[in-house]
Amino acid sequence: MDFFDRFAVPHPSFLIYASMVGIGLTMVAIVLGITYFKKWGYLWREWITTVDHKRIGIMYLLVALLMLFRGGVDAIMMRYQLSMPDNKFLESQHYNEVFTTHGVVMILFMAMPFITFFFNYLIPLQIGARDVAFPRLNALSFWLFFMGMGLFNISFIVGGSPDAGWTSYFPLANNEFSPSVGTNYYMIAIQIAGMGTLISGINFITTILKMRAPGMKLMKMPMFTWSAFIANVIVVFAFPVLTVLLAMGTMDRLFGTNFFTTGDGGMDMLWANLFWVWGHPEVYILILPAFGLYSEIISTFARRNLYGYKSMVASMVVISVFSFLVWTHHFFTMGQGAFTNSIFSITTMAIAIPTGVKIFNWLFTLWKGKIVFTTPMLYSMLFIPLFTLGGVTGVMLAMSAADYQYHNTMFLVAHFHNVIIPGVVYAMIAGLTFYWPKMFGFMLNERIGKWTAWIMSVGFVLAFIPMYITGLDGQARRMYTYSESTGFSMLNMVAFIGAGIMAISFALLVYNIYYSIRYASRDIGSDPWDARSLEWATHTPVPEYNFAITPQVASTQGFWDAKKNGHELFKGKYEKIHMPNNSGWPFILGCIFFVFGFAMVFSIWPLAIVTLIGILVCLVYRSFEKDHGRYISVEEIEETEAKLRGVKNEDR
Amino acid sequence: MKMKVKWALLTMIFTIATVLTGCEPLLVLDPKGPQAKTQADDIMLSILLMSGIVIAVLAILVYVLVKYRASNQRDDYEPPHIEGSPLVEAICIGIPIVIVIFLSFVSVKSNYEVEATPAGYEDTKPLVVYASSSNWKWHFSYPEEGIETVNYLYIPAGRAIEFKLYSYGPITSFWIPQLGGQKYAMADMVTTLHLAADNPGEFVGRNANFSGAGFAENTFDVTAMSQTDFDEWVEEVHETAEPLTEEKFEELLEPGHLGRSTYTGTHLEFAPAPEHNHGSTDSEMDHSEHENHDSNHSDEESDHSHH
Structure with missing residues (x-):
């Protein structure tokens, strides 16, 4: 029995047991459902083994939505715990686990897959390619990410969740102060998922550099592709830091090395520094693609080309460089002195300049436009003022002397939610609504969509503006409780109500999906928004080869030229198309990584060694595997195209 | 209806902000010493300046949204193709640069203040x-x-x-x-x-x-x-x-x-x-200048001190 004791949750509570039962029942229901409807074969052939960028994208989307739910439940629990002084809903240990997982899940397992979904789905379509540069590697990226996500998420029912904060600062995260396996999960699960992200970064950079349609010069790429390109360059520079950092953290915890210990030559500040050398660029990895999506949406619904294309690109390049020069602002209070703080204070404020340029360019895109208020546009228009508010509080935080008072308080929490929610989350939902018809052939309901946007914004304001105030009143972040005498209770209650309203808006989003599946018209053609870039030039649903004939473009908005200026996108006749074969190996390798990670978390060495050998075998096998892909014949293309065109004609 | 909700939203923000800050002074903005005073002054200054920016952006946004809504325009209106203008973009870069330079100046000055003996008590023995x-x-x-x-x-x-x-x-x-x-x-x-x-x-x-x-x-x-x-x-x-x-x-x-x-x-x-x-x-x-060079030595020192 001793062997199994380690898997028990160290600080069990009713909520954890209830979730265990809930998760168990859901799993059983899913397995029974798939068996009953005889979908195992379909699942394996069409999804698990797929190398199609569109399907991989949709799987990222599913994970993101699932994790949005989990992170959201964590958020509601925290807000409820703090809504009243001396609340007994969560005890300190459980609260610490909840805010740790909330941070990790929302950043790494919600926001990251959400943007990766857009990278996957949109980049090849926007540049007129048939798939990404390395389709099989792309599948491996997904399965590594998925298994990392899975490993992290089982922590709270097997062995205990991490509880040292999403930043996991040493020495708090070392074995002495965090003895449970929770922090092992943090180190290893994020490592596995992070490898997936790093691999996709390389994949997308190659795709964008090598696979653009003829005529699409770098300065003729759609703005989302530009933002994705820069974000992935940041991934390739920033994620290796995380990889090394987590490896060092793992070795400190499992093998007794002294990278971050407080004696024996170790240095705890090194963790904080390296963490933010990755962590700060990470937030730009999230926000730049969001900016790209807003650029697409605003230009489409202002019915105008994007104002200041060149300065948009330049500003992103500048942001990507500066994102590596500001990490110290996360700990101005570490005692590095006035000189160092002054330098990082100035570089941090400097980032406001290129960001300001983007805001102005969006405003000028609206100028002289013909603005249509669709749901994606509404999110974008709510984004501008709310994000500006978050941006200027960022400038306030950048003033390092004043930061001594903001640091570690709810003011900071309010600030980063104020940039991440209107900045990233709104962009994700706006982009999802915008591209939904491209993916699934029907639109989400506009009326419900607009209500969702407004309710979400009211909830957002109520949930986070009060935190600015309590922060200035001395409420530190990560406190699981406070006493009546502090006077924080009323504003925290407002924040809880706001969080509740946001929860309602997300429920409404889910309802909208259900409603639209049932009632929305399927007769929408392939360009329901009257959009501008290449992804709308192909059929809906998108055939697996994306474009029957490779498009030829002459400007940043190829499809718009074709519609308005008579530019001919598709010249020539059908030729056979080379496509990659599906493969189960990425999934199998992912599964082995999962078991390897699990063995490492619990220090089960024989299993770790066996799975490590398994991983190597898979890699060697792949090196010798001969798989030249397959061809789609001209007849087959003609048939598919005729069918897709036929469907459209019939519907019209 | 949309505009109504928007104004309701804005009114709400300001009401929350003013009513709740009005109750009693927030700790950080109620300084009892020179360092906290420097910080509170910086905070108030930046709040004022930043409010100006937020209001300006909001005003421009509301203006263009009202003026250029499709429903306020002729059906056959075709928005023009405008690439951008170096002058306009230079202004858009210039204004933030001026603001950032000003705030940098304030920030650096305050840094040296809060990292030194509190102003007014330099003569006392700490x-x-x-x-x-x-x-x-x-x-x-x-x-x-x-x-x-x-x-x-x-x-x-x-x-x-x-x-x-x-x-x-x-x-x-x-x-x-x-x-x-x-x-x-x-x-x-x-x-x-x-x-x-x-x-x-x-x-x-x-x-x-x-x-x-x-x-x-x-x-x-x-x-x-x-x-x-x-x-x-x-x-x-x-x-x-x-x-x-x-x-x-x-x-x-x-x-x-x-x-x-x-x-x-x-x-x-x-x-x-x-x-x-x-x-x-x-x-x-001096400390910050030396830090990079010293960190290795200090590791060794701590090594010695622990053994």
Whole structure:
């Protein structure tokens, strides 16, 4: 029995047991459902083994939505715990686990897959390619990410969740102060998922550099592709830091090395520094693609080309460089002195300049436009003022002397939610609504969509503006409780109500999906928004080869030229198309990584060694595997195209 | 309808902000010492400036949205193709640059203020207090007075205080909002925080950096009093308190929460603070310049000191 004791949750509570039962029942229901409807074969052939960028994208989307739910439940629990002084809903240990997982899940397992979904789905379509540069590697990226996500998420029912904060600062995260396996999960699960992200970064950079349609010069790429390109360059520079950092953290915890210990030559500040050398660029990895999506949406619904294309690109390049020069602002209070703080204070404020340029360019895109208020546009228009508010509080935080008072308080929490929610989350939902018809052939309901946007914004304001105030009143972040005498209770209650309203808006989003599946018209053609870039030039649903004939473009908005200026996108006749074969190996390798990670978390060495050998075998096998892909014949293309065109004609 | 909701939203923000800030002053904006005053002034200045920016962006946004809505335009209106204008974009870059330069100037000036002896008390001899944290308590050692307290801090008002911060355990952050901003206390080095209280009074202090299960209650009380009262208190402690022994200190370090307690002697005598050559006596500026070169040496030093 001793062997199994380690898997028990160290600080069990009713909520954890209830979730265990809930998760168990859901799993059983899913397995029974798939068996009953005889979908195992379909699942394996069409999804698990797929190398199609569109399907991989949709799987990222599913994970993101699932994790949005989990992170959201964590958020509601925290807000409820703090809504009243001396609340007994969560005890300190459980609260610490909840805010740790909330941070990790929302950043790494919600926001990251959400943007990766857009990278996957949109980049090849926007540049007129048939798939990404390395389709099989792309599948491996997904399965590594998925298994990392899975490993992290089982922590709270097997062995205990991490509880040292999403930043996991040493020495708090070392074995002495965090003895449970929770922090092992943090180190290893994020490592596995992070490898997936790093691999996709390389994949997308190659795709964008090598696979653009003829005529699409770098300065003729759609703005989302530009933002994705820069974000992935940041991934390739920033994620290796995380990889090394987590490896060092793992070795400190499992093998007794002294990278971050407080004696024996170790240095705890090194963790904080390296963490933010990755962590700060990470937030730009999230926000730049969001900016790209807003650029697409605003230009489409202002019915105008994007104002200041060149300065948009330049500003992103500048942001990507500066994102590596500001990490110290996360700990101005570490005692590095006035000189160092002054330098990082100035570089941090400097980032406001290129960001300001983007805001102005969006405003000028609206100028002289013909603005249509669709749901994606509404999110974008709510984004501008709310994000500006978050941006200027960022400038306030950048003033390092004043930061001594903001640091570690709810003011900071309010600030980063104020940039991440209107900045990233709104962009994700706006982009999802915008591209939904491209993916699934029907639109989400506009009326419900607009209500969702407004309710979400009211909830957002109520949930986070009060935190600015309590922060200035001395409420530190990560406190699981406070006493009546502090006077924080009323504003925290407002924040809880706001969080509740946001929860309602997300429920409404889910309802909208259900409603639209049932009632929305399927007769929408392939360009329901009257959009501008290449992804709308192909059929809906998108055939697996994306474009029957490779498009030829002459400007940043190829499809718009074709519609308005008579530019001919598709010249020539059908030729056979080379496509990659599906493969189960990425999934199998992912599964082995999962078991390897699990063995490492619990220090089960024989299993770790066996799975490590398994991983190597898979890699060697792949090196010798001969798989030249397959061809789609001209007849087959003609048939598919005729069918897709036929469907459209019939519907019209 | 949309505009109505929008205005309702905005009114709500401002109502919340004004009503709730109006109740009683927020701690950080109610400074009781020169450092906190510098910080509060910076905060108010930046709030004003930033409000201007937010309002300007909002005004432009509302204007273009109303003016260029499709429903306000002819059906056959075709928006023009405009690439961008170097002049307009130069202005869009120029205005933020001016604002950032101005704020940088303020920021750098304040940095040197908060990292130096508090303004107005340069002539006083600073009182040195070693503040060390352990899970989840604060130990205050007064080496010159030869006393030590747990979880409460008495300081003379009208005199510069030099806090030497370090930690037995996780990184913590020493924070007395009304006297000035926080600074980290870490296990392998000593950081310095300069504060001063203008007048006698009572303040709350806490650890602001998450340090595990007992973090929420990791607080301490601060009392500022006249120099005479402070001297009397020191004398009284010497007459009444028990001496701090090594065993007693080990006991105090055990994880948990404790009430207030007072001792004669300090733990520095048998457990010195992790001070290295750099950063302890030099000014902060020298410290930061040396840091990169010194860090390797200091590692070696800590190596030696631990063996």
